[in-house]
Amino acid sequence: MPKPTFLEIARRAGVGTATVERVLNGRGGVRPQTVEKVVAAAHSLDYPRRLPEAHRGVIRIEVILVRPDTTFFARLSRAFERIAATLDRSIAVHRTFLDEANPAAIAKRILEPEMRRAALILAVPDHPLVSAALRKLEGDKIPTVQIVTQISGTASTYVGIDNYAAGRMAGLLMAKMQRRPGKVVAICHSQIYRVHRDRVRGFFDYLIDAGRDFEPIAALFGFDDGDRNAEQLHEALVRWPDLAGLYNAGGANTALNEVLRKHSRGRDIFFVGHELTDRSTRALSEGTMDVVLDQAPEAQARRAIDVALAALNLHDLPVENPPIRFITFTAENL
Numbered sequence: 001m002p003k004p005t006f007l008e009i010a011r012r013a014g015v016g017t018a019t020v021e022r023v024l025n026g027r028g029g030v031r032p033q034t035v036e037k038v039v040a041a042a043h044s045l046d047y048p049r050r051l052p053e054a055h056r057g058v059i060r061i062e063v064i065l066v067r068p069d070t071t072f073f074a075r076l077s078r079a080f081e082r083i084a085a086t087l088d089r090s091i092a093v094h095r096t097f098l099d100e101a102n103p104a105a106i107a108k109r110i111l112e113p114e115m116r117r118a119a120l121i122l123a124v125p126d127h128p129l130v131s132a133a134l135r136k137l138e139g140d141k142i143p144t145v146q147i148v149t150q151i152s153g154t155a156s157t158y159v160g161i162d163n164y165a166a167g168r169m170a171g172l173l174m175a176k177m178q179r180r181p182g183k184v185v186a187i188c189h190s191q192i193y194r195v196h197r198d199r200v201r202g203f204f205d206y207l208i209d210a211g212r213d214f215e216p217i218a219a220l221f222g223f224d225d226g227d228r229n230a231e232q233l234h235e236a237l238v239r240w241p242d243l244a245g246l247y248n249a250g251g252a253n254t255a256l257n258e259v260l261r262k263h264s265r266g267r268d269i270f271f272v273g274h275e276l277t278d279r280s281t282r283a284l285s286e287g288t289m290d291v292v293l294d295q296a297p298e299a300q301a302r303r304a305i306d307v308a309l310a311a312l313n314l315h316d317l318p319v320e321n322p323p324i325r326f327i328t329f330t331a332e333n334l
Contacts, residue, residue, distance in 0.1 A: 003047065003048055004042070004045040004046070004047050006020045006021055006024075008045060009024075009038065009041050009042050009045060009047065010041075011313075012041035012044065012045060012313055012314070013034075013037045013038045013040070013041035013313050013314075014037065014313035015034060015037065015038060019034060019038065020038055020042075023035050023038040023039065024038070024042065024047070032116060033116070033118060036059045036060075036116075036118055037059070037118070037312055037313065037314070039059075039090060040059040040088070040090045040091060040312070040314050041313065041314060043088050043089070043090040044088055044090075044314060059090055059091045059092065059118050059312065059314070060092050060093075060094060060115050060116060060117050060118055061091065061092070061093050061094070061117070061118060061119045061120070061121065061305070061308050062093075062094045062095075062096060062113055062115070062117050062119075062120050062121070063077075063080050063093060063094065063095045063096065063120075063121045063122070063304075064096050064097075064098060064106070064109060064110070064120065064121070064122040064123070064124060065077060065095065065096070065097050065098075065122075065123050065124075066097065066098060066099070066100040066123070066124055066125070067097075067100060067224070068097045070224065070251050071251070071275065071277045071279075072251060072274075072275050072297060073097075073123075075275075075297045075298070076123070076147075076148070076297040076300070076301060077095055077097075079297055079298040079300075079301035079302070080093055080095055080301050080305070081093075081095070083301055083302055083305050087305075091309070091314070093305070094115065096109065098124070100124070100125050100192070103125060103127035103128075103129045103130050104129055106124050106125070106127075106129075106130050106133075107127075107129040107130050107132065107133035108133075110122070110130070110133040110134060110137055111133050111136060111137065117142070118142075118143070118312055119142065119143040119144070119145070119308040119311060119312055120137065120142060120143070120144045120145070121144075121145045121146075121147055121304045121305070121308060122134075122144070122145075122146060122147070123146070123147045123148040123149055124149075124151070125149075125192040125193055126149070126150070126151050126152050126192060126193060126194045127151075127192065130151055131151050131152055131153045131154055134151050134154045134156065135153065135154055135155075137156075138154060138155055138156050143308055143311030143312060144156035144157070145157050145158075145159055145304045145307050145308050145311075146158045146159070146160075147159045147160055147300050147301070147304045148160050148195060148295075148297070148300060149163075149193050149194050149195035149196075150194045150195075151194070152194065157307050157311075157321060159300055159303045159304045159307060159321060159324070160195070160295065160300055160323070160324055161295045161296075161300075161323055161324045161325070161326045162323040163194075163195045163196075163198035163199045163202070164198045164199070164201060164202040165202060165323070166199055166202065166274075166293050166295070166326055167198065167199035167200060167201060167202025167203035167204075167205075167206070167247075167249065168202040168203065168205065168206040169202075169293065169326075169328070170199070170202075170203045170206075170247045170249075170272040170291070170293065171202065171203045171204070171205070171206030171207045171210075171211060171247075172206055172210070173272060173290075173291050173328075174207070174211065174214065174245045174247070174270050174272060175206070175207060175210060175211035175213070175214060177270065177290065177291075178214070178244055178245055178270035180244050180268060181213035181214060181244060182214065182215070182240075182242040182243060182244030182245070183214070183215045183216075183217040183240045183242055183243050183244060183245075184207065184214050184215065184216055184217065184243070184244060184245035184246070184247065185216075185217055185218045185219070185220055185236050185240075185243065185245075185246055185247070186199075186200045186203055186204065186216070186218075186219050186220070186246075186247040186248075186249055187219075187220040187221070187222050187229060187232055187233070187246065187247070187248050187249070187250070187256070188200055188219065188220075188221065188222070188248070188249040188250040189221070189222070189223050189224045189250040189251070190221045190223055191221075193250075195249075196249045196250050199247075199249035199274075200219050200247075200249050203216075203247050203249070204216040204219075214244060214245060217240060218236070220232040220233075220236065222250070222252060224250045224251035224252050225252060226252045226254060226255035227255065228252075229248075229252040229255045229256055230255040230256065230258065230259050233246065233255075233256055233259045233260075234259060237259075237263060237265065241265075243265075243269060244268070244269065244270060245269065245270045245271075245272075246260075246269050246270070246271045246272070247271075247272045247273070248271070248272070248273040248274065249274065250274070251274075251275070253273045253274075253275070253277075253279065253280050253283065253289065254279045254280075254283075256271065256273070257271075257279070257280075257283040257288045257289055260288045260289075261286070261288050266288060267287060267288070270290050271283075271288065271289045271290050271291075272289075272290060272291040272292075272293070273289060273291075273292055273293075274292065274293050274294070274295065275292065275294055275295070276292050276294040276327075276329050280292050281334055284329065284330060284331045284334060285331055285334065287331070290330065291328060291329070291330055292328075292329040292330075293326050293327070293328055293329075294326060294327045294329060295324065295326045296324055296325070296326065296327060299324050299325075300324050303319070303321065303324065306319045307319050307321060
C-alpha cells in the first residue's frame with residue numbers, strides 16, 4: 001500500500017495540507033485540538049512515520065453518565081468500555097459518572113473537563129444549568145452527542161430511541177392486550193429526564209386517542225428507587241380498586257414486580273416496562289410483567305461513538321442517525 005499523502009490526511013482531519021505538514025514534521029504553531037485530529041487521521045490511514053511521542057494516543061472522548069448502580073447505566077457503561085477496546089490506539093474513551101441530583105456539578109464538568117477533550121457524549125438530567133453549559137460548548141464547536149435523553153434548548157446530535165413512540169407503543173399494547181377495562185397509571189423517575197416525560201406523554205396520548213376502555217388517571221414519581229416505586233404502586237392499588245394497567249417509563253421494575261407478585265390483584269394488572277434484564281426476564285416468564293421495551297443501549301453507545309468520530313473527521317463513511325429501534329419482548333420471545 002502506498003504511503004498516504006498529506007492531502008489524504010488533511011481531508012480525513014478536516015484541515016489544510018499546510019497544517020498536516022506542520023504537525024507531522026513537528027514544527028509547532030498548531031492548536032493542541034487540531035494536532036490531535038491530524039495525528040489520529042494519520043494513525044487511521046496507517047501513516048508509516050513514527051509520530052512525536054507527545055502526540056500519541058491523545059484523542060479523548062469523554063462520556064458523562066449518571067447512576068452507575070442501575071442496571072441500564074451499567075449496561076451502557078460496559079458497552080462504551082467494549083467499544084473503546086476496539087478503537088485505534090490514538091483514541092481514548094473516558095467514562096465519568098456524576099450525581100444526577102447535582103446539576104451544578106454536571107454543568108461545571110461540561111465546561112471544565114479534567115482532560116483535554118476532543119468530543120463529549122452525555123446522558124444527564126434536563127436542567128437549566130446543564131442546558132446553558134451545553135449551549136456554550138456547542139457554541140465553541142466541540143462535537144457533542146446526547147444519548148438516551150435530551151437537554152431542552154440545545155442543538156447537539158441526539159442518539160437514542162424515539163421515546164414518545166415508545167410510550168405510544170406501551171399504550172397500544174395495553175389497549176389491545178388487556179381484556180379488562182379500567183384505570184391506568186404511569187410511573188417514572190420524575191420530571192428531570194426528558195426521556196421519561198416523552199414516554200409518559202406518548203403513553204397517555206395514545207390511550208386518550210384510541211384506548212377508549214382505559215382511563216389514564218395519574219403519573220407517579222418514584223425516582224427510580226425501589227422502595228418509593230413500591231410505595232407508589234401500593235397506594236395506587238388501594239386508591240383505585242379498578243386499576244387495570246401500569247406503565248413504568250423508568251427503572252426499578254423489580255420492586256413493582258414484587259408488589260404485583262404478592263398482591264391479590266397483581267396478576268390482573270397489565271404491566272409494561274423498559275429494559276430487558278435477568279430480573280425483567282424472570283418477571284415476564286412468571287407473568288407479573290407483560291411487556292418489556294428494550295432500548296438497546298449497546299446500539300446507542302456504538303452509534304454515539306460513530307457520530308463523535310464522524311464529527312472529528314475520523315470516520316470513513318457518513319453516519320446515518322435515524323432513531324435506534326427499540327425491541328418489544330413478551331414471555332413468548334425471550
